[in-house]
Amino acid sequence: MDWSHYRFRTLWTLAAPPAAVYEALEQAEDYPRWWPQVREVDRIDDSSGVVRIRSLLPYDLTFTAREVRRDPAAGILEITMSGDLDGWARWTLTSAGSGTLARYDQEVDVTKPLMRRLAVPGRPLFRANHALMMRAGRRGLTAHLQAV
Numbered sequence: 014m015d016w017s018h019y020r021f022r023t024l025w026t027l028a029a030p031p032a033a034v035y036e037a038l039e040q041a042e043d044y045p046r047w048w049p050q051v052r053e054v055d056r057i058d059d060s061s062g063v064v065r066i067r068s069l070l071p072y073d074l075t076f077t078a079r080e081v082r083r084d085p086a087a088g089i090l091e092i093t094m095s096g097d098l099d100g101w102a103r104w105t106l107t108s109a110g111s112g113t114l115a116r117y118d119q120e121v122d123v124t125k126p127l128m129r130r131l132a133v134p135g136r137p138l139f140r141a142n143h144a145l146m147m148r149a150g151r152r153g154l155t156a157h158l159q160a161v
Contacts, residue, residue, distance in 0.1 A: 015122070016132035016133050016136055017122055017123045017124075017128070017129050017132045018120075018121070018122050018123075019119070019120070019121050019122075019123065019139070019140070019143070020119070020120045021117070021118070021119040021120075021143060021147075022116065022117070022118050022119075023116070023117040023144075023147045024114060024115070024116055024117075025114070025115040025116075025117070025150075025151045025154070026109060026112060026113075026114055026115075027112050027113045027114075027115055027151075027154065027155060027158065028111070028112045028155070028158070028159075029112060029113060029158040030108075030111070030112070030113060031088050031106045031107065031108055031113045032085075033113075033158060033161070034106055034113045034115055034154075034158065035085055035088060035090070035106055037154060037157060037158060037161075038090055038104050038106075038115070038154075039083065039085075039090055041054050041062060041064070041078065042054045042056055042062065046157070047153035047154055047156065047157035048149065048150045048153045048154070049149055049153065050066050050067060050068045050146040050149055050150070051064065051065075051066050051150075052065045052066060052067055052073070053065040057077070060079060060080040061077060061078060061079040061080065062077070062078055063075065063076070063077055063078075063096075064076055064077075064078050064094075066146070068142045068143070068145055068146040068149075069142055069145050070138060070139070070142045072125070072127065072128070073097075074096075074097040074098055074125060075096050075097050076094040076095060076096030076097050076098045076099075077094070077095050077096050078092045078093070078094055078102075079092060079093050079094075079095075080092055081093055081101070082103075087105075088104075088105060088106030088107060089103065089104065089105050089106075090103065090104040091103040091104075094121060096124070097123065097124055097125040097128075098121040098122070098123060098124070098125075099121060099122045099124055100119065100120045100121030100122055101119070101120055101121075102117065102118065102119040102121075103117070103118045103119075104116070104117055105118070117147065123139075
C-alpha cells in the first residue's frame with residue numbers, strides 16, 4: 014500500500030438547484046470567499062490556476078489545478094492537480110428533490126516531503142483534516158448560495 018495515496022468521496026446535500034450550485038463551484042477564484050480552508054486561488058489562464066489550501070493542521074498544500082472537464086449539462090467539473098498534490102478531483106451534481114446532491118471525488122498522491130515522511134503515523138490525522146475541510150466547505154457553500 015502506498016501510504017501517500019488518498020481516495021476521497023464526499024456527498025453534500027444542498028437546498029439550491031443544480032444550476033446555482035454549478036455556477037458557484039465553477040468560479041474557483043471565489044472559493045476563498047466562502048471556503049475558509051481555500052486560502053488563495055490565483056488564475057494562470059482560462060483553464061488553470063494555483064491553489065493554496067490549509068485546514069486545521071499547521072501546513073499549507075499548494076498545487077496547480079488544470080480544468081479537464083467543464084460540462085454544465087452533465088453537472089460535472091473536473092480538474093487535474095500537480096504540486097503538493099498530484100491527481101484529480103471531480104464535482105458531480107445531480108438533482109435531489111428541489112435541491113442538489115453534490116458528489117466530490119478526489120484521488121491524489123501527496124508529494125509534500127513532510128507529509129510523505131509522516132505518511133504512516135499521520136494518515137488518520139490527514140484524513141480527519143480533509144474531512145474537516147470538506148465539512149467547512151459545505152457550510153460555506155450553503156451560506157454563499159443563500160446569500161446570492
